[in-house]
Amino acid sequence: MLDAARVQKELVECNKDCHISGISVDLHRDGSSLYHLTGTISGPLDTPYEGGAFEIDIVLSESYPFQPPKMQFKTKVWHPNISSQNGAICLDILKDQWSPALTLKTALLSLQALLSAPAPNDPQDAVVAKQCLNDHTTFVATARYWTEAFAMRTTVGTEEKVKKLMEMGFPENLVRSALENVKGDENMALEKLCSG
Incomplete structure (x- = not known):
């Protein structure tokens, strides 16, 4: 045990x-x-x-x-x-x-x-x-x-990432949640947002 x-x-x-x-x-x-x-x-x-x-x-x-x-x-x-x-x-x-x-x-x-x-x-x-x-x-x-x-975690700040993803048409609450779930990785967050 x-x-x-x-x-x-x-x-x-x-x-x-x-x-x-x-x-x-x-x-x-x-x-x-x-x-x-x-x-x-x-x-x-x-x-x-x-x-x-x-x-x-x-x-x-x-x-x-x-x-x-x-x-x-x-x-x-x-x-x-x-x-x-x-x-x-x-x-x-x-x-x-x-x-x-x-x-x-x-x-x-x-x-x-x-x-x-x-x-x-x-x-x-x-x-x-x-x-x-x-x-x-x-x-x-x-x-x-x-x-x-x-x-390496990207050096772009969280707020900049949120802004960029929101400009793609995603709602702020989903963007923040997706970024949090993938430890700030913008590409993985985008993948997650696109897959629903």
Whole structure:
């Protein structure tokens, strides 16, 4: 049985200094249980991931913390140790090097460190690893592009987004609700509004 008290304590620990660590964890959007969580890590400074907010899907098993959490990037990322297709992660502490002494916070800090120090010789994504090893300049440019395209929240203010979407004929209350539901992503809000 999942140790709910420990998981709740870990959630508090992860979120208490998130403005400093760049790490937070919340219940998954469905909010139904402690087994399914969503983590967010900020891209490390002086890397092509800087400025990005990367969402991680976290699933805990009945035997957590004796078994590692299953983690997968939901935000697309260009990195040799993370699948560009499905977000699978190649990191030893999420597999055979896990210890019950580790926590969700240490796992997420390790993912953040992985963004700072790619290991192309132990890849999850062979195409990205090859580019990282053979054409590092292009790798950095591609990683930066993916960060800007998939992990950065647009800098346009909420009111500007509301105005633009209202100019397309959508009512203000629906526009605000759609933007709120997709964390301010204007394109996703437009999709949601168009699909009814």
